[in-house]
Each structure stands twice: as C-alpha cells, then as structure tokens.
Amino acid sequence: MFIFNDEEMNLYKQIKDVINQNYETWQSYSGCSQQIMRTFAKEGVNVADFQKVIQHKKLDVMGMTIMIYEIAKFNPSLAHKIATTNFGFCYPLIKYGTDEQMSLYLPSIISGEREGVLGCNENATDVRSILYKKEDAFVVKGSKTMLTNVREADYALTLVTSGEAAKDLVSNTSNMSVVIIEINHQAVNLGETEVTMGLNKLKIADMDIRDYPITPVNILKALGEGGNIIMDTTNLMRLSNAAISLGICENAYNTVHKYFKEYGKEKLENYELIQYELAQMKADIEWLRLGVFYLARLFSGDKKRDLLPCSVVKLQVTENAKKICNKCIELVGRTSCYDENILSQAFRDIRIMTILGGHTSKIKNYISLNFYR
Ligand SMILES: Cc1cc2nc3c(=O)[nH]c(=O)nc-3n(C[C@H](O)[C@H](O)[C@H](O)COP(=O)(O)OP(=O)(O)OC[C@H]3O[C@@H](n4cnc5c(N)ncnc54)[C@H](O)[C@@H]3O)c2cc1C
Numbered sequence: 001m002f003i004f005n006d007e008e009m010n011l012y013k014q015i016k017d018v019i020n021q022n023y024e025t026w027q028s029y030s031g032c033s034q035q036i037m038r039t040f041a042k043e044g045v046n047v048a049d050f051q052k053v054i055q056h057k058k059l060d061v062m063g064m065t066i067m068i069y070e071i072a073k074f075n076p077s078l079a080h081k082i083a084t085t086n087f088g089f090c091y092p093l094i095k096y097g098t099d100e101q102m103s104l105y106l107p108s109i110i111s112g113e114r115e116g117v118l119g120c121n122e123n124a125t126d127v128r129s130i131l132y133k134k135e136d137a138f139v140v141k142g143s144k145t146m147l148t149n150v151r152e153a154d155y156a157l158t159l160v161t162s163g164e165a166a167k168d169l170v171s172n173t174s175n176m177s178v179v180i181i182e183i184n185h186q187a188v189n190l191g192e193t194e195v196t197m198g199l200n201k202l203k204i205a206d207m208d209i210r211d212y213p214i215t216p217v218n219i220l221k222a223l224g225e226g227g228n229i230i231m232d233t234t235n236l237m238r239l240s241n242a243a244i245s246l247g248i249c250e251n252a253y254n255t256v257h258k259y260f261k262e263y264g265k266e267k268l269e270n271y272e273l274i275q276y277e278l279a280q281m282k283a284d285i286e287w288l289r290l291g292v293f294y295l296a297r298l299f300s301g302d303k304k305r306d307l308l309p310c311s312v313v314k315l316q317v318t319e320n321a322k323k324i325c326n327k328c329i330e331l332v333g334r335t336s337c338y339d340e341n342i343l344s345q346a347f348r349d350i351r352i353m354t355i356l357g358g359h360t361s362k363i364k365n366y367i368s369l370n371f372y373r
Pocket residue numbers: 084117118119120121122125145146147148149196199202204352355356357358359361362365366
C-alpha cells in the first residue's frame with residue numbers, strides 16, 4: 001500500500017535482484033554483515049556506496065530499510081546484524097564523528113574486514129559503566145550485556161556515564177558520553193556466546209571493560225553528548241526493528257497462504273473463517289508496511305526527528321506482527337509446532353523483536369510521557 005516513488009522503486013528492484021542472486025547462500029549466512037553490503041556495492045546498489053555516504057555524511061535510510069526488510073523475510077538475524085553495524089555503529093560515527101575518527105574506524109568496516117556494535121544495555125535500569133580519572137589518564141570501567149555480534153566485532157560504540165568522579169570533565173551538560181572501544185584491547189573481556197530463543201544466528205555475548213584508556217579519538221562528538229547521540233541512534237534502530245518485524249510476519253503469512261493453497265485447499269474452500277483470517281492478516285501487513293516506509297521517508301528528509309513516531313511505529317509493528325505470527329500458528333495447527341518449522345521460528349523471532357531495541361512497556365512509558373508535554 002505504501003507508494004514508492006520512481007527512484008525508490010528502481011532501488012527496490014535493484015535490491016531484490018541482488019537478493020535473488022544470493023538468496024541460497026544468504027539464507028543460512030551468519031558471518032560478517034559488511035560482506036553482504038559489499039556484494040550489494042559490487043552490483044552497483046548505491047545504498048551501500050560508503051564512499052558517497054562519507055562524502056555527504058548521510059546514509060540512504062530508505063534504501064537500507066528496504067534491504068533490511070527484504071533480508072528479514074528469509075534471515076532476520078542477518079537483517080539485525082546489518083542494522084546493528086550500519087545504523088547502530090556507522091550512522092552515529094558518520095553523523096557525529098570527526099574526519100580523523102571516520103578515517104580511523106570506517107575503512108576496515110567498509111572493506112568488510114571489521115564490524116562495529118552498539119553497547120548500551122546493562123544489567124541495571126540505569127547506565128553504570130563509568131568514565132573516570134585514574135592517575136593522569138581517563139579510563140572506562142563497566143560491563144554491557146547481550147550485545148549482538150560482539151565476539152565477531154572489532155569496535156563497540158559504548159554508552160557510559162561520567163558520574164561524580166569525572167564531573168569536572170563534563171562541564172554543565174548531561175553526564176552521558178559515547179566512547180568507541182576497541183574490542184581486542186586487553187582491557188576488554190568478552191563472555192561466552194549465548195544462544196537465544198529466537199534470532200538464533202545472532203551471536204550474543206557480554207562485554208566487560210576494566211580501565212580502558214580513553215583519548216580524544218575515542219570520544220564521539222564531545223563528553224556529555226552521549227544522551228543525544230544515543231536517542232538519535234535508538235530512533236534509527238527502532239525503524240530497523242520495525243522493518244525486521246514486518247519481514248518476519250510477512251514471511252509467516254506467505255508460508256500460511258502457500259500452505260492453504262497447496263496442502264490445505266479443502267480447508268480453505270470449506271472454512272470461511274480461514275479465508276477471513278487470511279484477508280485480515282493481509283490487510284494488517286499492508287497497514288504496517290505503510291508505517292514502516294512512511295517512517296523511513298521521514299528519516300530520508302532533513303527534518304529533525306522526534307522519537308515519538310519511531311516509538312509508535314516500533315510498538316505497533318512489533319506487537320501486531322507478534323499477533324500475526326501467533327495467528328499463523330493457530331491456522332496451520334500441529335505441523336507448525338516442529339522446532340525447525342518456519343512458523344515456530346517466526347514466533348520465537350518476533351517475540352524477541354518486542355524486547356530488543358526497547359521493551360514494549362518502556363516504549364509505552366515513553367509515549368505516555370508525551371501526554372504531559
Ligand atoms: C537478541 C538480543 C540482542 C540484543 N542486542 C543488543 C545490542 O547489540 N546492544 C545493546 O545495547 N543491547 C542489546 N540487547 C538488549 C536490548 O536492547 C534490551 O534487552 C532491551 O532494550 C530491553 O531492555 P531489558 O531487557 O534490560 O529490559 P528492561 O527495559 O529493563 O525491562 C525489563 C522489565 O521491566 C519493565 N520495564 C522497563 N522499563 C519500564 C518502564 N519505563 N515502564 C514500565 N515497565 C518497564 C519491562 O516491562 C520488563 O518487564 C539485545 C537483546 C536481545 C534480546
């Protein structure tokens with residue numbers, strides 16, 4: 001239902017062509033996400049042309065969203081890895097980094113040799129990883145939990161608090177800062193790879209940091225700017241969360257539709273309820289697609305973005321996609337219950353999408369805060 005303009009349609013076609021050529025390999029791919037971006041770049045898909053991106057200091061958000069959504073239909077873990085590196089790491093670096101930082105951290109990511117991750121989440125309700133002064137140097141100490149891809153990545157964009165000990169550093173702004181940490185440094189220790197209930201091609205692990213030395217090249221924008229940078233990055237991540245969820249539920253719907261046309265033809269003909277449920281799901285998916293790509297278009301413009309539309313779209317798409325995946329299982333019944341079945345995988349994947357990037361309760365809490373503004 002979303003109407004793409006001619007330029008977007010052309011890009012969509014190019015992206016689909018590259019995916020069709022590589023679908024077999026990418027279906028089970030769990031390696032470096034930037035290798036996928038390189039394949040797109042080699043086939044002339046502009047969205048992955050990072051030299052252009054750096055020159056204009058701008059990612060093609062619409063193109064990236066189409067790419068993430070189409071890949072999520074057959075490998076949501078890969079789609080999330082692409083989003084993490086490009087939206088969670090490259091985007092803030094391109095937008096807020098200095099030329100020195102971009103030339104230090106980005107070329108190896110563009111060449112597909114290295115990856116970046118976003119390190120926000122902690123085992124606490126607030127950020128406790130701290131930047132403080134030790135003897136004459138500034139260091140970071142803390143731990144982050146459940147980071148996508150961290151064991152394979154090289155850099156982590158890490159949210160820290162400057163806290164009391166370093167308050168002389170931060171002048172009068174917020175006490176949050178974003179620092180870039182080299183994961184292979186001796187001050188960084190990683191936990192074991194954890195297996196999650198869904199998105200199980202992701203490799204999740206914890207990251208422990210003990211007195212990591214911080215110099216100006218590690219600090220994004222300036223000390224005290226971390227809150228703004230993370231809000232901006234979270235906005236974009238929420239768009240990708242919604243695009244991935246749309247891809248997951250659409251794949252589940254297509255599977256059920258095909259099932260009834262091929263194997264359950266008799267049921268489809270006899271039970272009106274099945275026809276109506278399929279029609280409702282189709283209508284819901286079209287509606288969700290409208291939200292996702294409308295938001296992507298907002299990002300493609302130059303206007304300052306508010307967190308509210310991103311939170312609304314993330315909430316609506318993930319929660320409704322969860323209902324659709326649930327309904328798909330209900331319609332197909334017992335054969336969807338095998339562990340490896342597409343529908344049972346979709347059911348587990350979509351459950352994670354309502355948590356990842358901001359728990360549904362947290363998002364509702366944010367939306368409700370806007371009532372009083
Ligand atoms: C597969 C996976 C990959 C991930 N990858 C990354 C990554 O790469 N980088 C990263 O930084 N993080 C990552 N995370 C962490 C993820 O972003 C967090 O799980 C998510 O933000 C939710 O935080 P939380 O799990 O700590 O839950 P919380 O937000 O702490 O919520 C826990 C409970 O408290 C309740 N709650 C919390 N806040 C409120 C509120 N304001 N109002 C009402 N109730 C509330 C919720 O209902 C929930 O029941 C990943 C998580 C998963 C599952």
